Amino acid sequence: MLKKNKREKILKAAISAFAQKGYHDTSISKIINKAGIARGTFYLYFENKRQIFDSILENLIVEIDRCIKKIEIGKERQNPLEQLKDNLRRIFTLFVENPELSRILLRHAAGLDKESDQKITEFYNNIADKIEDALKLGIKMELIRDCNPRITSFLILGSIKELIEHVTLTMKNKSDINPVIDEILNFGLHGLKNPGLSSLFLQ
Amino acid sequence: MLKKNKREKILKAAISAFAQKGYHDTSISKIINKAGIARGTFYLYFENKRQIFDSILENLIVEIDRCIKKIEIGKERQNPLEQLKDNLRRIFTLFVENPELSRILLRHAAGLDKESDQKITEFYNNIADKIEDALKLGIKMELIRDCNPRITSFLILGSIKELIEHVTLTMKNKSDINPVIDEILNFGLHGLKNPGLSSLFLQ
Amino acid sequence: MLKKNKREKILKAAISAFAQKGYHDTSISKIINKAGIARGTFYLYFENKRQIFDSILENLIVEIDRCIKKIEIGKERQNPLEQLKDNLRRIFTLFVENPELSRILLRHAAGLDKESDQKITEFYNNIADKIEDALKLGIKMELIRDCNPRITSFLILGSIKELIEHVTLTMKNKSDINPVIDEILNFGLHGLKNPGLSSLFLQ
Amino acid sequence: MLKKNKREKILKAAISAFAQKGYHDTSISKIINKAGIARGTFYLYFENKRQIFDSILENLIVEIDRCIKKIEIGKERQNPLEQLKDNLRRIFTLFVENPELSRILLRHAAGLDKESDQKITEFYNNIADKIEDALKLGIKMELIRDCNPRITSFLILGSIKELIEHVTLTMKNKSDINPVIDEILNFGLHGLKNPGLSSLFLQ
DNA sequence: AATGAATGAGTGTTCATTCAT
DNA sequence: GATGAATGAACACTCATTCAT
Numbered sequence: 001m002l003k004k005n006k007r008e009k010i011l012k013a014a015i016s017a018f019a020q021k022g023y024h025d026t027s028i029s030k031i032i033n034k035a036g037i038a039r040g041t042f043y044l045y046f047e048n049k050r051q052i053f054d055s056i057l058e059n060l061i062v063e064i065d066r067c068i069k070k071i072e073i074g075k076e077r078q079n080p081l082e083q084l085k086d087n088l089r090r091i092f093t094l095f096v097e098n099p100e101l102s103r104i105l106l107r108h109a110a111g112l113d114k115e116s117d118q119k120i121t122e123f124y125n126n127i128a129d130k131i132e133d134a135l136k137l138g139i140k141m142e143l144i145r146d147c148n149p150r151i152t153s154f155l156i157l158g159s160i161k162e163l164i165e166h167v168t169l170t171m172k173n174k175s176d177i178n179p180v181i182d183e184i185l186n187f188g189l190h191g192l193k194n195p196g197l198s199s200l201f202l203q
Numbered sequence: 204m205l206k207k208n209k210r211e212k213i214l215k216a217a218i219s220a221f222a223q224k225g226y227h228d229t230s231i232s233k234i235i236n237k238a239g240i241a242r243g244t245f246y247l248y249f250e251n252k253r254q255i256f257d258s259i260l261e262n263l264i265v266e267i268d269r270c271i272k273k274i275e276i277g278k279e280r281q282n283p284l285e286q287l288k289d290n291l292r293r294i295f296t297l298f299v300e301n302p303e304l305s306r307i308l309l310r311h312a313a314g315l316d317k318e319s320d321q322k323i324t325e326f327y328n329n330i331a332d333k334i335e336d337a338l339k340l341g342i343k344m345e346l347i348r349d350c351n352p353r354i355t356s357f358l359i360l361g362s363i364k365e366l367i368e369h370v371t372l373t374m375k376n377k378s379d380i381n382p383v384i385d386e387i388l389n390f391g392l393h394g395l396k397n398p399g400l401s402s403l404f405l406q
Numbered sequence: 407m408l409k410k411n412k413r414e415k416i417l418k419a420a421i422s423a424f425a426q427k428g429y430h431d432t433s434i435s436k437i438i439n440k441a442g443i444a445r446g447t448f449y450l451y452f453e454n455k456r457q458i459f460d461s462i463l464e465n466l467i468v469e470i471d472r473c474i475k476k477i478e479i480g481k482e483r484q485n486p487l488e489q490l491k492d493n494l495r496r497i498f499t500l501f502v503e504n505p506e507l508s509r510i511l512l513r514h515a516a517g518l519d520k521e522s523d524q525k526i527t528e529f530y531n532n533i534a535d536k537i538e539d540a541l542k543l544g545i546k547m548e549l550i551r552d553c554n555p556r557i558t559s560f561l562i563l564g565s566i567k568e569l570i571e572h573v574t575l576t577m578k579n580k581s582d583i584n585p586v587i588d589e590i591l592n593f594g595l596h597g598l599k600n601p602g603l604s605s606l607f608l609q
Numbered sequence: 610m611l612k613k614n615k616r617e618k619i620l621k622a623a624i625s626a627f628a629q630k631g632y633h634d635t636s637i638s639k640i641i642n643k644a645g646i647a648r649g650t651f652y653l654y655f656e657n658k659r660q661i662f663d664s665i666l667e668n669l670i671v672e673i674d675r676c677i678k679k680i681e682i683g684k685e686r687q688n689p690l691e692q693l694k695d696n697l698r699r700i701f702t703l704f705v706e707n708p709e710l711s712r713i714l715l716r717h718a719a720g721l722d723k724e725s726d727q728k729i730t731e732f733y734n735n736i737a738d739k740i741e742d743a744l745k746l747g748i749k750m751e752l753i754r755d756c757n758p759r760i761t762s763f764l765i766l767g768s769i770k771e772l773i774e775h776v777t778l779t780m781k782n783k784s785d786i787n788p789v790i791d792e793i794l795n796f797g798l799h800g801l802k803n804p805g806l807s808s809l810f811l812q
Numbered sequence: 813a814a815t816g817a818a819t820g821a822g823t824g825t826t827c828a829t830t831c832a833t
Numbered sequence: 834g835a836t837g838a839a840t841g842a843a844c845a846c847t848c849a850t851t852c853a854t
Contacts, residue, residue: 006813022314024227028849038815040852049849107320111225111311138395145397151386152395154369155362162361163354183354191394192341192355194348209838231824241840243827252824412817428720430633434845444819446848455845514720517631523716544801551803557772557792558801564771565764572763589760597800598747598761600754615834637828647836649831658828 007045010035014052019100022108023053054116057109060101061123067091068127071134073141080143084134085181088160092177095164102168106161128153156188210248213238217255222303225311226256257319260312263304264326270294271330274337276344283346287337288384291363295380298367305371309364331356359391413451416441420458425506428514429459460522463515466507467529473497474533477540479547486549490540491587494566498583501570508574512567534559562594616654619644623661628709631717632662663725666718669710670732676700677736680743682750689752693743694790697769701786704773711777715770737762765797 013034017026028049032042046052067090071083078086095102109120131153138144167180216237220229231252235245249255270293274286281289298305312323334356341347370383419440423432434455438448452458473496477489484492501508515526537559544550573586622643626635637658641651655661676699680692687695704711718729740762747753776789 022316025316027847039817039850040815041813043850044813108314110309110313113225113228117310135395142397142399144395145393147389147395148382148386151366151369151383152390154365155387155390158361158363158365159358160361161365162357166354166357179351180354183351184358186350187355187358187394188390189394189396190348191390191392192338192347192350193392194345196345230822242825242842243840244838246825247838428722431722433843445821445846446819447817449846450817512719513726516719517717519631519634541801548803548805550801551799553795553801554788554792557775557789558796560771560775561768561793561796564767564769566767568763568767568770569760572760585757586760589757590764592756593761593764593800594796595800595802596754597796597798598744598753598756599798600751602751636826648829648838649836650834652829653834 006037006041010037010042010045011052011056015056015100015104018053018056018108019103023049023112053104053112054119056101056104057116057119060098060105063094064091065126067094068130070130071137073137080138081185085185088181088184089177091160092164092167092181093174095168096171096174096177099168102164106165106168124157128157131156159187160184209240209244213240213245213248214255214259218259218303218307221256221259221311222306226252226315256315257322259304259307260319260322263301263308266297267294267326268329270297271333273333274340276340283341284388288388291384291387292380294363295367295370295384296377298371299374299377299380302371305367309368309371327360331360334359362390363387412443412447416443416448416451417458417462421462421506421510424459424462424514425509429455429518459518460525462507462510463522463525466504466511469500470497471532473500474536476536477543479543486544487591491591494587494590495583497566498570498573498587499580501574502577502580502583505574508570512571512574530563534563537562565593566590615646615650619646619651619654620661620665624665624709624713627662627665627717628712632658632721662721663728665710665713666725666728669707669714672703673700674735676703677739679739680746682746689747690794694794697790697793698786700769701773701776701790702783704777705780705783705786708777711773715774715777733766737766740765768796769793 010031014026014031017030017034020026021030028039028042031052032039035042046055068087069083071080071087073080077083109116111117128150132149135144135147135149135152139146139149163180163184167177171177171180213234217229217234220233220237223229224233231242231245234255235242238245249258271290272286274283274290276283280286313320331353335352338347338350338352338355342349342352366383366387370380374380374383416437420432420437423436423440426432427436432455434445434448437458438445441448452461474493475489477486477493479486483489511526516523534556538555541550541553541555541558545552545555569586569590573583577583577586619640623635623640626639626643629635630639637648637651640661641648644651655664677696678692680689680696682689686692718725720726737759741758744753744756744758744761748755748758772789772793776786780786780789
């Protein structure tokens with residue numbers, strides 16, 4: 001129990017440091033000072049600087065994955081749109097409640113090295129895959145118009161990522177999440193063109 | 204002339220190195236080896252490691268800005284949609300033709316330090332501002348439905364950024380750009396819902 | 407205790423190196439080799455190269471100051487001449503016993519940079535001030551003839567400095583100090599003119 | 610003639626730079642900027658940085674030597690005291706009129722390296738030798754009381770050096786030299802003790 | 813388990829000197 | 834003679850990691 005506590009303490013210190021300064025500008029000294037432990041102790045709980053960073057990232061990725069539930073159709077399941085909203089709500093809540101982790105993932109995780117880049121890329125591809133699957137299902141069910149589901153999945157992924165970054169920087173109160181999500185859905189479902197406009201005009 | 208050439212040579216070497224390994228994992232030694240020059244020569248053309256990185260980034264930012272022309276309405280101007288397409292075409296072409304620069308901007312520029320982060324943030328905010336202005340104009344002209352233009356600008360920005368990253372990693376041939384742009388526009392204008400579907404179903 | 411020892415070891419190595427080669431021709435490598443420690447260890451005990459030099463100098467200045475006791479008149483105090491002799495004896499002993507420190511102060515400390523120069527100048531001015539005060543007291547007590555005490559203080563200071571430099575280069579045995587001090591005092595008190603000589607001859 | 614001029618220009622620039630910043634803090638860049646010449650040109654006139662410094666120093670040493678005329682007795686010669694005064698006057702004038710050179714000799718010349726140190730030492734020893742010779746002559750002629758002429762020569766040399774340093778830092782006007790020289794002579798000849806005082810008191 | 817002194821490979825930067833033009 | 838771009842040896846300093854206590 002004590003051991004777990006100390007590990008947590010170090011993790012917390014590291015998260016705070018990495019979020020503020022990024023990987024390279026965070027020294028082990030900074031982390032151990034924040035955690036109030038000795039230099040050697042750090043290496044009892046983590047292999048090295050890189051590993052604690054990866055560990056933080058991995059944790060976050062798992063958490064995010066947990067937020068995304070496959071959208072399924074069925075009597076016992078909710079309206080697919082509602083399932084989608086729930087996914088978004090969980091993800092936004094996770095990020096707003098953990099702005100430091102968000103910062104690490106969105107600002108500092110990319111570009112560390114080949115290995116790390118690959119992990120991040122894989123993670124996003126994974127999400128893109130899930131979006132793609134959902135799109136394909138939607139198309140098959142004729143809920144969604146015909147489109148290139150691969151490209152579209154990245155469009156959706158990108159818009160959500162960017163909004164998360166914007167929101168975690170500006171929003172402190174998670175109660176404001178719902179209107180943001182509605183905006184995403186409106187954008188994604190209906191697009192921007194004025195529905196009252198003659199379709200001739202914009203083509 | 205010779206002097207210009209050498210500067211270019213160093214820049215090219217640095218761009219290649221930074222793109223591959225990022226800022227921190229690129230040593231001056233690597234750059235000068237790639238450029239085939241002596242250590243001291245580097246410092247004849249650039250103040251220090253940081254400055255050459257900033258210089259590369261600044262250059263790219265200027266190039267990107269040059270791709271984005273304000274969308275304007277008028278007899279002599281093209282259809283606004285066509286203007287929008289041209290903007291996107293220019294940007295995608297720039298990135299596809301300069302995959303290394305893209306990589307530096309998208310992967311390695313963020314998270315270097317406070318100052319650099321601010322510059323990047325400012326750059327993106329600037330673009331978001333332009334998108335926002337265009338949206339407001341579109342709303343006023345009733346080409347675009349009512350929406351939160353700030354949030355939507357980030358949605359659009361994000362979807363484009365993500366697609367650029369995806370495209371520069373996978374696309375080698377710039378002739379493939381047009382269909383991608385069409386996909387973006389379809390997504391942004393009409394959204395994803397199947398227009399044949401009863402609106403009741405998806406609300 | 408161990409820690410103190412290591413600091414002393416580094417200081418000793420640095421003093422020896424600086425005395426031999428001066429500040430600029432002494433590299434950190436030289437110091438750590440002499441001290442038998444690793445590069446990083448040096449920086450555990452001293453901030454940087456400059457600081458260890460300043461530290462050595464500062465120490466020496468304090469030691470020298472400690473040698474100089476204010477000459478005071480009073481029943482419990484010795485003959486002022488004896489007090490003066492004691493001051494000189496302590497100073498010469500300090501220098502003869504620490505020829506390396508002497509060398510650093512007299513040869514290598516001046517001309518390092520503005521800041522260092524100022525410190526040295528201040529130190530010497532300080533001593534000159536003390537000499538001046540002593541002179542003024544002596545004049546007031548009519549032990550000493552009328553003279554310009556400021557100028558004279560520099561004459562005295564200079565003669566002692568030069569002799570110290572000469573003595574530390576040539577004298578190994580501190581038992582030889584006394585005659586030297588007598589020579590200084592004779593010179594300073596009675597001057598060089600032959601007292602048997604008609605005063606007319608030399609004016 | 611032109612060639613001579615350029616050499617002079619470089620020398621002047623170097624003297625000014627060395628006087629201000631010392632040997633190590635003066636870069637070739639500084640010198641050539643001050644002199645308004647190109648990098649390579651410097652090396653047409655001087656072998657390297659060290660050589661121009663030595664050259665400056667050597668020049669000054671020769672000038673100083675020229676100030677010092679052997680004190681000789683004879684019908685055609687002036688009073689020896691007057692000869693001594695003339696020597697001092699010439700030296701002080703030289704230094705006061707060339708404060709930069711003074712600074713280089715007194716502050717920055719010592720401690721450069723073994724070779725340079727030796728040259729300086731030799732120069733001062735040379736002067737001390739001359740003083741010693743004069744002392745010996747004075748003793749033989751019974752103008753000067755018995756003393757250790759070697760030690761005393763350093764006392765005299767030191768007092769003059771220190772006063773020169775003080776004077777060049779504070780005195781701008783060479784007309785003020787005479788009283789200073791009188792002070793030196795009074796100090797050196799008669800010492801400081803009050804002549805009216807019973808000799809018992811101070812022994 | 814905890815400590816923190818010790819390590820040393822690695823890096824950015826400077827600057828006197830050279831040499832082709 | 835004059836130039837100044839090019840050179841590369843040399844150096845101070847950092848910091849993740851280790852290991853004896």
